[in-house]
Amino acid sequence: MDSSSSKCEKKPERGALGRMTVTYRVRSDAASIEARAEAIAIEQSVETPLAAISDETVLRDILGKVQGIRELEAGLFEVQIGLAVETTGFEAGQLLNMLFGNSSMQEDVTLNDAEIPDIMAARFGGPNVGIAGLRAKCGADTRVFTCAALKPQGLSPKKLASLAARLAAGGIDFIKDDHGIADQAYSPFADRVRACAEAVRRAGSRTLYVPNISGSFDIARGQIALAIEEGVEAVMIPPMILGVSNFHRLVGEFPSMAFFGHPAMAGASRIAPPLLFGKLFRLFGADVVIYPNYGGRFSYSPETSRAVADAARRDWYGLRRCLPCPAGGMTLERAPEILDFYGPDTMLLIGGSLLSERDRLTEATAEFVERVARYFEDKNR
Amino acid sequence: MDSSSSKCEKKPERGALGRMTVTYRVRSDAASIEARAEAIAIEQSVETPLAAISDETVLRDILGKVQGIRELEAGLFEVQIGLAVETTGFEAGQLLNMLFGNSSMQEDVTLNDAEIPDIMAARFGGPNVGIAGLRAKCGADTRVFTCAALKPQGLSPKKLASLAARLAAGGIDFIKDDHGIADQAYSPFADRVRACAEAVRRAGSRTLYVPNISGSFDIARGQIALAIEEGVEAVMIPPMILGVSNFHRLVGEFPSMAFFGHPAMAGASRIAPPLLFGKLFRLFGADVVIYPNYGGRFSYSPETSRAVADAARRDWYGLRRCLPCPAGGMTLERAPEILDFYGPDTMLLIGGSLLSERDRLTEATAEFVERVARYFEDKNR
Numbered sequence: 001m002d003s004s005s006s007k008c009e010k011k012p013e014r015g016a017l018g019r020m021t022v023t024y025r026v027r028s029d030a031a032s033i034e035a036r037a038e039a040i041a042i043e044q045s046v047e048t049p050l051a052a053i054s055d056e057t058v059l060r061d062i063l064g065k066v067q068g069i070r071e072l073e074a075g076l077f078e079v080q081i082g083l084a085v086e087t088t089g090f091e092a093g094q095l096l097n098m099l100f101g102n103s104s105m106q107e108d109v110t111l112n113d114a115e116i117p118d119i120m121a122a123r124f125g126g127p128n129v130g131i132a133g134l135r136a137k138c139g140a141d142t143r144v145f146t147c148a149a150l151k152p153q154g155l156s157p158k159k160l161a162s163l164a165a166r167l168a169a170g171g172i173d174f175i176k177d178d179h180g181i182a183d184q185a186y187s188p189f190a191d192r193v194r195a196c197a198e199a200v201r202r203a204g205s206r207t208l209y210v211p212n213i214s215g216s217f218d219i220a221r222g223q224i225a226l227a228i229e230e231g232v233e234a235v236m237i238p239p240m241i242l243g244v245s246n247f248h249r250l251v252g253e254f255p256s257m258a259f260f261g262h263p264a265m266a267g268a269s270r271i272a273p274p275l276l277f278g279k280l281f282r283l284f285g286a287d288v289v290i291y292p293n294y295g296g297r298f299s300y301s302p303e304t305s306r307a308v309a310d311a312a313r314r315d316w317y318g319l320r321r322c323l324p325c326p327a328g329g330m331t332l333e334r335a336p337e338i339l340d341f342y343g344p345d346t347m348l349l350i351g352g353s354l355l356s357e358r359d360r361l362t363e364a365t366a367e368f369v370e371r372v373a374r375y376f377e378d379k380n381r
Numbered sequence: 382m383d384s385s386s387s388k389c390e391k392k393p394e395r396g397a398l399g400r401m402t403v404t405y406r407v408r409s410d411a412a413s414i415e416a417r418a419e420a421i422a423i424e425q426s427v428e429t430p431l432a433a434i435s436d437e438t439v440l441r442d443i444l445g446k447v448q449g450i451r452e453l454e455a456g457l458f459e460v461q462i463g464l465a466v467e468t469t470g471f472e473a474g475q476l477l478n479m480l481f482g483n484s485s486m487q488e489d490v491t492l493n494d495a496e497i498p499d500i501m502a503a504r505f506g507g508p509n510v511g512i513a514g515l516r517a518k519c520g521a522d523t524r525v526f527t528c529a530a531l532k533p534q535g536l537s538p539k540k541l542a543s544l545a546a547r548l549a550a551g552g553i554d555f556i557k558d559d560h561g562i563a564d565q566a567y568s569p570f571a572d573r574v575r576a577c578a579e580a581v582r583r584a585g586s587r588t589l590y591v592p593n594i595s596g597s598f599d600i601a602r603g604q605i606a607l608a609i610e611e612g613v614e615a616v617m618i619p620p621m622i623l624g625v626s627n628f629h630r631l632v633g634e635f636p637s638m639a640f641f642g643h644p645a646m647a648g649a650s651r652i653a654p655p656l657l658f659g660k661l662f663r664l665f666g667a668d669v670v671i672y673p674n675y676g677g678r679f680s681y682s683p684e685t686s687r688a689v690a691d692a693a694r695r696d697w698y699g700l701r702r703c704l705p706c707p708a709g710g711m712t713l714e715r716a717p718e719i720l721d722f723y724g725p726d727t728m729l730l731i732g733g734s735l736l737s738e739r740d741r742l743t744e745a746t747a748e749f750v751e752r753v754a755r756y757f758e759d760k761n762r
Contacts (some may be wrong), residue, residue: 044677046533048561052736053533055540062535087534089565094595094624101560101645102621103711105673107680152427152434153468154443159436178428179482214475216630217598238482243472243624251596264482267651267711292486297424299488328483357435 019082026077037066039080043102090123092284093245106377121317127287128300130320131259138173143373144344149351151178157187161195168203170365176236177212179262197230210234217246234258240265244284251285261286278311282322293326325349339375396747400463404494407458418447418460421670424483440596472502473665492652508668511638512703519554525753530732532559538568540578549584551746557617560643561594578611591615615639621646632666644668659692664714674707689698706730720756
């Protein structure tokens with residue numbers, strides 16, 4: 001392997017709008033990797049044999065360029081490819097398309113990382129309110145945020161509202177809909193959101209209700225508008241189902257709203273979670289990113305979990321910081337361990353484990369909120 | 382393994398709106414598979430420990446039910462789970478969410494198939510024009526359809542239009558944009574579509590130009606409206622990038638248009654291609670489904686390729702038949718083999734291999750069209 005290699009992040013190369021450095025991991029034998037890397041560079045840019053291209057500008061400015069190949073272990077390579085920023089049109093779906101559209105169908109390739117240039121960060125804009133805005137909304141100066149999940153789907157608006165009232169009475173920061181709760185006959189969106197928002201308002205706490213948004217862009221926009229009428233200040237969206245372009249547009253249309261990005265349909269194994277959840281969801285406007293924590297129902301490692309959180313909340317081109325929300329089978333018992341792992345700029349989401357308390361729901365919520373609020377204070381005493 | 386098992390397709394069970402039978406493939410040891418199957422049934426429905434559910438209706442009608450477990454080989458199981466139709470709200474994104482939203486993040490699970498009940502077929506509606514409508518548009522009574530790709534991205538509208546003119550002069554049925562061609566500064570959508578549509582009209586053939594549609598739903602809707610003003614009768618959309626809900630809505634908003642579904646971001650390894658491309662894309666309205674053919678740049682087997690085509694064009698609840706378009710590095714030389722494999726209800730897409738003919742582009746296109754048009758006739762003589 002004589003190609004250059006480096007673990008450092010590369011500055012985007014200049015020339016027109018420059019290039020993004022995109023990192024793929026490729027299973028290949030050593031003899032084939034250079035040809036395989038060239039093939040990915042073509043697949044993710046001009047998508048045609050070079051013999052079919054007569055235009056010099058395309059060959060110079062648009063064709064993807066292999067920038068480095070590094071062997072990670074026998075049969076596994078890290079390949080860095082420079083893709084022209086111009087090909088993205090600064091549009092979220094098209095950015096994803098250029099990063100991984102066709103290669104997502106090649107089983108030997110995963111998308112590992114992308115160095116996104118400052119011009120792209122500025123054009124996409126990132127979160128509306130970020131961690132600081134969430135702290136202001138919740139009156140939470142330095143402490144960890146708490147979140148509960150409203151479920152199961154199948155309950156009527158009235159029953160969901162009753163659960164919401166009891167969680168809010170416990171003083172939790174956020175109550176988010178389960179991601180399966182959409183606009184179903186047994187619980188239509190409008191009835192459910194009106195009932196739950198009212199229940200939370202009446203509880204008298206600062207709790208924010210976070211409805212799950214679904215459907216096509218126009219339906220989703222209508223749902224958010226209805227939620228705003230009910231005083232809702234945050235919503236949840238699964239960008240990989242709604243489409244990242246639509247997610248990004250909604251963030252722009254409702255600049256005072258906080259957006260929770262849900263990972264449904266994100267197919268963990270093909271795009272590295274720190275890139276997808278930590279970078280791209282944040283770039284497109286997630287104020288909070290929900291993702292599967294290590295040690296729950298999903299297979300993420302502690303390293304992956306930490307890398308998602310680091311990417312979401314690190315300083316990055318001046319974009320607002322995005323709050324990591326590790327989830328997926330978290331329990332009350334694990335709260336201290338999770339807090340030690342992530343520190344205070346975190347949202348602790350306890351779903352089923354809290355709801356399993358049933359008649360003690362409000363008390364258990366209050367205990368959870370109290371314990372979490374004091375956790376770092378008690379520890380530092 | 383004492384659970385029931387069957388290769389036959391199950392009739393959806395009654396009770397409210399009944400259940401879809403969804404088939405997952407799960408890597409597991411034999412001792413754990415029953416618990417793992419139960420966990421998936423919970424994950425894809427109520428998503429909470431059963432202890433948290435006090436509502437009997439939810440337990441009876443909404444909670445997923447394991448319907449069968451079958452060992453396919455050591456460590457690999459086929460698990461059938463009945464998911465309540467009601468949970469989908471008859472909405473495309475929510476259907477995908479219920480089929481695979483959270484489980485897509487579990488590396489031991491792939492989504493293999495789903496038996497979709499007739500009520501869902503009727504509610505979603507499927508293709509606008511289907512194979513019969515495409516035959517009418519092209520004046521192609523029984524023969525194979527031909528398609529070329531306009532590329533590479535990076536060319537100006539004028540240069541793309543010049544290529545389109547030469548392909549149209551060769552008499553090809555369809556000229557589709559490359560899926561990387563979006564709304565970029567070097568080739569804005571409006572300029573490009575106007576130029577290419579005019580070039581194709583002027584060529585005097587029956588060729589149909591198929592622009593690639595991108596962006597959020599409202600942007601995409603505007604692009605299609607503009608294309609219609611230019612006489613365009615078919616467009617291409619990548620449903621996994623735009624979001625299946627938005628794709629489905631656009632199909633409904635433009636009932637005289639034919640829709641090509643492009644597989645970008647479909648991440649081959651986690652959802653079985655015959656389900657995603659053959660069933661779901663058709664259900665949501667694809668008249669043509671483009672997918673990676675065996676023996677090209679992608680790793681699909683002949684069996685997978687055939688299963689996609691079979692699912693797309695078989696009789697299915699009276700939905701219009703969807704035309705399979707095997708693609709991804711197909712060459713002129715392979716045309717006879719591909720035609721023998723798929724038969725006449727097929728669209729043969731030759732991209733770079735045709736464009737590589739450069740100065741002979743029109744002649745090579747005409748030869749290709751002629752050969753394909755006569756292929757089965759010559760063979761049956």
